[in-house]
Every structure is written in structure tokens, then in C-alpha cells.
Amino acid sequence: MKLSVLATKLEPMLRIMQCPVCASPFLCDGQSLRCTQNHCFDLSAKGYVNLAPSHVQSKEKYDQALFESRRQVFEDGFYTPVVSCIHSMLQNRFADQSFSLLDVGCGEGYYARELSKQLPNTKILGVDLSRDAIMAAARTASTANFLVANLKQLPIASSSIDLVLDVLTPADYTEFRRVLSPDGELIKVVPGNEYLKEVREAVSGHLRNDSYDNSQVVSHLEAQMQIIERKVIHHTMPLSPVQAKHFLKMTPMTFSISDEELALHSPAAITIHMEVLRCRAKS
Numbered sequence: 568m569k570l571s572v573l574a575t576k577l578e579p580m581l582r583i584m585q586c587p588v589c590a591s592p593f594l595c596d597g598q599s600l601r602c603t604q605n606h607c608f609d610l611s612a613k614g615y616v617n618l619a620p621s622h623v624q625s626k627e628k629y630d631q632a633l634f635e636s637r638r639q640v641f642e643d644g645f646y647t648p649v650v651s652c653i654h655s656m657l658q659n660r661f662a663d664q665s666f667s668l669l670d671v672g673c674g675e676g677y678y679a680r681e682l683s684k685q686l687p688n689t690k691i692l693g694v695d696l697s698r699d700a701i702m703a704a705a706r707t708a709s710t711a712n713f714l715v716a717n718l719k720q721l722p723i724a725s726s727s728i729d730l731v732l733d734v735l736t737p738a739d740y741t742e743f744r745r746v747l748s749p750d751g752e753l754i755k756v757v758p759g760n761e762y763l764k765e766v767r768e769a770v771s772g773h774l775r776n777d778s779y780d781n782s783q784v785v786s787h788l789e790a791q792m793q794i795i796e797r798k799v800i801h802h803t804m805p806l807s808p809v810q811a812k813h814f815l816k817m818t819p820m821t822f823s824i825s826d827e828e829l830a831l832h833s834p835a836a837i838t839i840h841m842e843v844l845r846c847r848a849k850s
């Protein structure tokens with residue numbers, strides 16, 4: 568992507584962005600984002616900006632192969648009901664108003680990409696600490712913008728975001744509340760206890776726990792935010808051997824398992840069980 572095209576695409580987002588080092592506002596000179604204290608972050612011709620340049624990318628477990636497998640399973644429609652559920656919550660909340668949406672831990676950008684097709688007036692920004700994720704996200708044509716950034720120190724101005732989206736990603740509620748506008752909301756998607764149960768069963772010998780329970784994650788959320796809507800998605804679908812391979816590769820559950828070991832397994836079906844929790848900050 569030409570830097571001038573990226574600069575133009577980023578221009579409307581500058582108002583809601585800030586320097587991750589000193590929290591000053593950014594200006595864009597066509598080549599880089601520079602804050603008023605002179606911290607400078609170059610635009611990449613690959614279509615993104617790295618606002619966490621000191622993060623050691625070579626140690627990232629969320630790598631290109633994982634995001635390629637995630638892209639495949641998204642493309643095959645396994646997560647369409649999740650994006651439809653998020654979309655309908657957004658429609659109920661914002662109707663036709665334009666609003667700003669920050670997808671934290673956006674991965675290869677599926678939700679940001681799909682929502683920007685369905686909500687063309689929405690300003691959508693996806694951030695992830697993995698450069699491989701953001702490079703994959705920025706490669707696909709989308710009106711959304713993508714940044715390498717840490718969700719614990721968001722390069723986002725206070726009170727500037729109407730909706731924070733967090734799908735299967737760690738949360739920092741203090742930081743989320745800082746960036747949310749006074750009546751802003753969070754949509755957090757967490758795995759249900761049967762999420763990818765066929766993968767869990769296949770590799771159970773390598774896992775510390777052979778079952779998953781989201782109650783701790785939800786209790787932590789409830790201590791920080793008020794849940795105002797809760798929907799469950801639960802479906803099981805058959806898998807081809809190629810799709811099975813991608814499901815084994817796309818989850819952090821199999822981070823420590825070699826490709827040779829993964830090749831011994833081929834689940835015939837997959838269960839997508841997730842809870843979509845719409846929340847507002849506790850007053």
C-alpha cells in the first residue's frame with residue numbers, strides 16, 4: 568500500500584489516537600505518526616503502524632501459521648453466527664448512528680473486517696500485539712485500520728471509543744474503561760465449556776486441564792463491568808480433514824504440541840460454544 572493511501576485512511580482516526588509513550592496527540596506527515604513530544608512511529612507500506620516497537624515479536628506464539636489457519640476457518644463460515652450476534656447487539660444499541668469501535672486483540676482481523684462491511688459508517692480500529700496478526704489483517708481489503716499495540720497501554724485517547732470488542736482475548740478493564748466514552752460499552756466474547764471440545768479431547772494428554780470453565784473469567788468481568796445482555800452460541804459442524812488440520816492449528820490450546828503430533832489427529836466435527844456478553848462500566 569502506498570504510504571499516502573495509508574496516511575489518508577488513518578487521518579480520520581488521529582482524533583481518537585494518542586502516543587503510547589507520552590499520551591500526546593499524533594500528527595501524520597505522510598510517512599509517520601509523530602506526537603507533539605516528537606515520538607515517531609513509521610507507517611508501514613504493508614498497511615499498518617507499529618505502536619509497540621519494543622515488543623519482541625520473535626517470542627510471539629501467536630504467529631503467521633496460527634493466523635493463516637484462523638483465516639481459513641473464518642472464511643469457511645464457522646464463526647458467522649458469532650459475528651451476526653455481535654452485529655445484532657450493535658444494531659440494537661446504535662441503530663443507524665455512526666460510532667467508533669475498537670477491536671482489542673483483533674488477530675487477523677475477521678471481526679473488524681466483517682463488521683466494517685456491515686456497518687460502513689462505523690470507525691473501526693483493530694489492535695493486536697502480534698505483528699503477524701496485524702500484517703495478516705492489513706493485507707485484506709477493509710475500511711478498518713489496524714495497529715500493532717498493547718491492549719494494556721492502548722494508543723487511544725481517553726473517552727473516545729463507543730464500543731470495545733474483545734473476542735477470546737485477555738482484558739484490561741481499567742484501560743478499557745479509560746478509552747470508553749461515558750455511555751460506551753464493551754462486548755466480550757468468551758469460550759463456553761464445550762468450545763472446540765473435539766480439539767481438547769484429541770490433545771487432552773498434552774493439556775493441564777481436560778475441561779474448561781469460564782466462571783473465573785466471567786466473575787472477573789462482573790467485578791469490573793455490568794453485564795446488560797448475554798447470548799449463547801452453540802453449534803456442532805462436520806469437518807473435512809483440511810478443516811480439522813486448521814482447527815488444530817488455530818488455537819492456543821495446541822501451542823506446545825508439535826506439527827508431527829498434531830498430524831496424528833483429525834476430529835470429524837467441531838463445536839463452537841461461546842458466550843457474547845454486552846457490558847457497560849459500573850457506575
Ligand SMILES: C[S@@+](CC[C@H](N)C(=O)[O-])C[C@H]1O[C@@H](n2cnc3c(N)ncnc32)[C@H](O)[C@@H]1O
Nearest residue numbers: 629672673674695696697716717718734735736
Ligand atoms: C485467541 S486470539 C483471538 C484473536 C481474535 N480476536 C479472534 O477471535 O480471532 C488472542 C489474540 O490476543 C492477542 N493479544 C494477547 N495479548 C495481547 C495484548 N497484551 N495486547 C494486544 N493483543 C494481545 C494475541 O496476539 C491474539 O491475536
Ligand SMILES: [Zn+2]
Nearest residue numbers: 586589602606
Ligand atoms: Zn509521545
